[in-house]
Amino acid sequence: MSFGAGVTPFVPLLLAFAAMPSIAEENFSFPEAQAVLKTYCSNCHAGKTAVAGFDLEKFGTMESILEAPRKWNRALLRVRDGEMPPKGAPAPPMEQREKFVAWIEHSLRTAACADGISAGPAPIRRLNRNEYSATMRDLLNIHFNAGQGLPADGAGGEGFDNAAETLFLSPIHAEKYLEAAKQALDYGAKDPRSRARFFIAEPNENMSPEQAARKIIEKFLPRAFRRPVSLEDVERHLELFRAAQTRGETFNDSVLFALQGILISPHFLFRLEEPNPSPEPRLVSGYALATRLAYFLWGSMPDDVLFDLAAQGKLREPETLTGQVVRMLKDAKAREFAESFVEQWLGTRELGRDIKPDAKLFPEYYDAEIRSAMRYEPILFFQEILAQNHSLLNLLDSKFTISNNKLQRHYGLEVGKLRQQPVRVELPEGSHRGGLLGMAAVLAVSSYPQRTSPVLRGKWVLEAILGTPPPPPPPNVPELEEAHGGAVPKTLRERLMQHRENPTCAACHNRIDPLGFGLENYDVLGRWRTEDGGKPIDSKGELPDGTMFEGPKELKAVLLERKDLFIRNLTAKMFGYALGRGLTMEDYCTVEQVVGQLEKNEYSAHTLIQEIVLSVPFRYQAGMARPTSEEKAP
Amino acid sequence: MTKPSFSISRGPISRGPISRRTMLRGAGATLALPWLEAMAAAPAKTVSGQSGSPVRMAVLYMANGVHPDKWTPTGQGRDFQLSPTLEPLQDLKDDVLVLTNLWNQATKGGEGHYVKTSGFLTSTTVTKTLGVDINCNGVSMDQVAAQRSGKQTPFASLELGIAPVSTGVDKNVGYTRVYGSHIAWSGPTSPLAREINPRLVFERLFRAGRPQADSAKQDMLLLDRVLDDAAQLRQRLGAADRARVDEYLSVVRSLEDRLERASRPEQSAWQPRVPLGAEAKPAGIPREHAEHVRLMLDMIAVAFQTDTTRICTFMFGNAVSNQNFSFLEGVKGGHHSLSHHQKDQDKLRQYQLINRWHVEQYAYLLRKLRNMKEGEGSVLDNSMVLFGSGLRDGDRHSPHNLPLVLGGRGGGRIAAGQHLVYAEDTPMANLHVSMLDAFGTPVERFADSTGSLTGVLV
Secondary structure (H helix, E strand, C coil): CCCCCCCCECCCCCCCCCCCCCCCCCCCCHHHHHHHHHHHCCCCCCCCCCHHHCCHHHCCCHHHHHCCHHHHHHHHHHHHCCCCCCCCCCCCCHHHHHHHHHHHHHHHHHHHHHCCCCCCCCCCEECCHHHHHHHHHHHHCCCCCCCCCCCCCCCECCCECCCHHHCCCCHHHHHHHHHHHHHHHHHHHHCHHHHHHHCCCCCECCECHHHHHHHHHHHHHHHHHCCCCCHHHHHHHHHHHHHHHHCCCCHHHHHHHHHHHHHCCHHHHEECCCCCCCCCCEECCHHHHHHHHHHHHCCCCCCHHHHHHHHCCCCCCHHHHHHHHHHHHHCCCHHHHHHHHHHHHHCHHHECCCECCCCCCCHHHHCHHHHHHHHHHHHHHHHHHHHHCCEHHHHCCCCEEEECHHHHHHCCCCCCCCCCCCEEEECCCCCCCCCHHHCHHHHHHCCCCCCCCHHHHHHHHHHHHCCCCCCCCCCCCCCCCCCCCCCCCCCHHHHHHHHHHCHHHHHHHHHHHHHHHCCCCECCCCCECCEECCEECCCEEECCCCCEEEHHHHHHHHHHHCHHHHHHHHHHHHHHHHHCCCCCCCHHHHHHHHHHHHHHCCCEHHHHHHHHHHCHHHHEECCCCCCCHHHHCC | CCCCCEEECCCCCCCCCCCHHHHHHCCCHHHHHHHHHHHCCCCCCCCCCHHHCCCEEEEEEECCCCCHHHCCCEEEECEEECCCCCHHHHHHHHHEEEEEEEECHHHCCCCCCHHHHHCCCCCCCCCCCCCCCCCCCCCCHHHHHHHHHHHHCCCCCEEEECCCCCCCEECCCCEECCHHHCCCEEECCEECCCECCHHHHHHHHHHHHCCCHHHHHHHHHHHHHHHHHHHHHHCCCCHHHHHHHHHHHHHHHHHHHHHHHHCCHHHCCCCCCCCCCHHHCCCCCCCCHHHHHHHHHHHHHHHHHCCCCCEEEEECCCCCCCCECCCCCCCCCEHHHHHCCCCCHHHHHHHHHHHHHHHHHHHHHHHHHHCCEECCEECHHHEEEEEEECCCCCCCCCCCCCCEEEECCHHHCECCCEEEEEEEEEECHHHHHHHHHHHCCCEEEECCCCCCCCCCEC
């Protein structure tokens, strides 16, 4: 069987564009937007001498704007980030700026969806460090972290380290791969459990060493390359065995030498899919789909069940696919997924790295058991939601969490039976816990080492939960907190209030700070407190739209009212993680579709994963790229 | 197509030969022309410092800038007094050059940190992106040197750090944090991964220093197989994917190349004076920041002393590092938070203590190199160790008047022992030009350079 054979070319149905709920309720009309452009932009961006060749006179109609999506996307980012209009030039007030940005974004995405959902790019990528370790573990059945010597990977796109665009290779990688393969194989060859996985033949009177080696390689190679292999592939790797035999190596060492060659091959280290030569998109092969699925939900290679379904051609059937999602989410390997996704989404991976609570003020953090329970609470909580198919709104507020005795005590909750391992705990009334916002890891990662910060926590809620990060502060203004001047105010709240009297600061901080104040009852390590430094905690907040709340319980209710923002943000993050790349404008059509399904299905966790797996970008390969009209233009 | 950010001088200079392999390992197609020029250059000749010893180059990068009023020495030329922050260099005063008024124009704007980190040694403006079109639009100064001289040592260069690459992308400002975690770029789209575990660094140095011809040959056989696989594979791929496979091809080639040289030790031009002893092996990543830093600096010294590499970059922390410095007497807080002092006297005091601590570590490395005898002098005499930050005042994020010190005598080429004050906004790229010259890999131009930096070279 050849790789990718038997694929029926299939053009995805043109999906009617579902009306996209806009973030800014009152959207601009085209004339309103034009007025903004005329007032603030056309001084520089008009006519033959238009700066950067961005000539607004060429964009007199909506159609002309939609025909140049890339240009306008760039414009949108520059206006959103406050780079345009440039410093010193008159700029629109914050509210008008946001409406304008929402208008461009909405218009571009709407237009992108009108053509139906496209598959989008699926660039080849190497396995990241975690994927490499997990793949070696499953391939060789070893319990040893083969990738520990590799450098960590940076993140791109939606903020994950599985993004193709930022998986670079440095000379150090080649060296480490060579070494890690040797180390892992040596380790595996000595451990009987592991050895049985790949040393499936030994030479005897009926089998020559080469015949035995061939058997081993024939079994090993397709699993390593995650696809069927040709006779030629086997032959090529058998040559390494022969070379080792010629120089007098034992059968054992010769086989290991050949296997080492396989483990540094680009076919193993990279996720490769047979390129689609046709101009039309097509379903990926069963093996490629098994691989996409396995790295999404397990961060590792497919298992035998997935390989078998791929071989039988069944994996591409939607019912099989959704059934496999459920099976995979219940498997222990879903931990890799939960850990990788949650820690990068919430930023808790930095806890213990760049973000460390002060050792003198918070010695409790340096208790290994507490630290580990803190770190794993959001991960295990998310894994539980996935495995049990709970509502994703549990992430905002829930009646349970996953903790152990020490963490329970840390939270001031009653402790039941003696246990070190974290387990599911039903939360009593008035526990001040439930949902991500009551978790120590989240509260610590949004604090300074010495003290809590309403600004950092507010910013964290806007970014991680609502997906509406505030724009960066204007250049050369002090960092978020504690602007001085005039009489020195006493409390942090007073200082922040004064800060917000400055209209430039107020535009964003009116949105940021109140959310953080709602969490002031939690200290740096997430413990409940009613006073700080002898002063009672004031956890009242008022959002720019006049919504008032006090304390985390009411704050969570406020966030639940904005669940559409949360769900859209979570969906986009998950989709970016699943695809391993940054989302394109077209991808937001899929995001909206998935959000629609979630609304209809009580926000069930399985719906999120299944709808993503069934989506066009996840299952299809784009056709050979043809330049768009915009790219063709000089 | 972007223009190369540097051009190679045609003068009568000694430079290593460049093979086809090195060329492939080097930067992308944008650099093809300068490389071809270099290939046609003079025959191999070891770059020599005093007493035939090679010149080494290191760059130590510090995040978050400095307290601007406590950095600049008073006085000029040879007659100057070190500032409070630079005071730990007192016993090394004759071995350092303090450089005032250099700036990095290309890193103005963008945002506060990431642009100023990736652009520190490239003097270019990075492309604003969350990842998809990541590009530093240049090659870092150390890599320009490494690509031309690297074949003379087991490692062309060594990239070291303390913190792993920062997690995530910064949606707030619209940049991937990859930019904040790298100062060494071997090509516009190739940031070099750093080793942060001192034990692993040691093991690499150790192995590279004691090649075993047999295992090197076997490894080369494996690598040849990989190269075949990759070469076959690339023909079936589209352009973007092909670039990724080429990246793999080039890193595998560079390893093969190294093994090949290692298996013929008699080819090495300069015999290291000091072999690497196994007793110097660190245990792993220590919990204490200060200890971790010291161990990494030890590795730089050892790598230079044993001539395992001649080029090294080191990052004390990633951009925006909020490393907690409460371990210092009188400091309570994170590095980045304190760098936003808002002229608050107490914060400024703490910020300065953190700056000074970094200078102490720098001094530690310089002293260590000074204590390593080499010929008539020391390893420090044959080294150039640049210390600095990509911004001046952490509260203002401005790349004017960058805090920069160059230590060592670069094999007698550097006129150490001075405070050199330049005209305001003299390009830092001029310093890169001078350092590349002293290293033996001169360029006519580097990014926005306007020439070499007067007074630096003897």
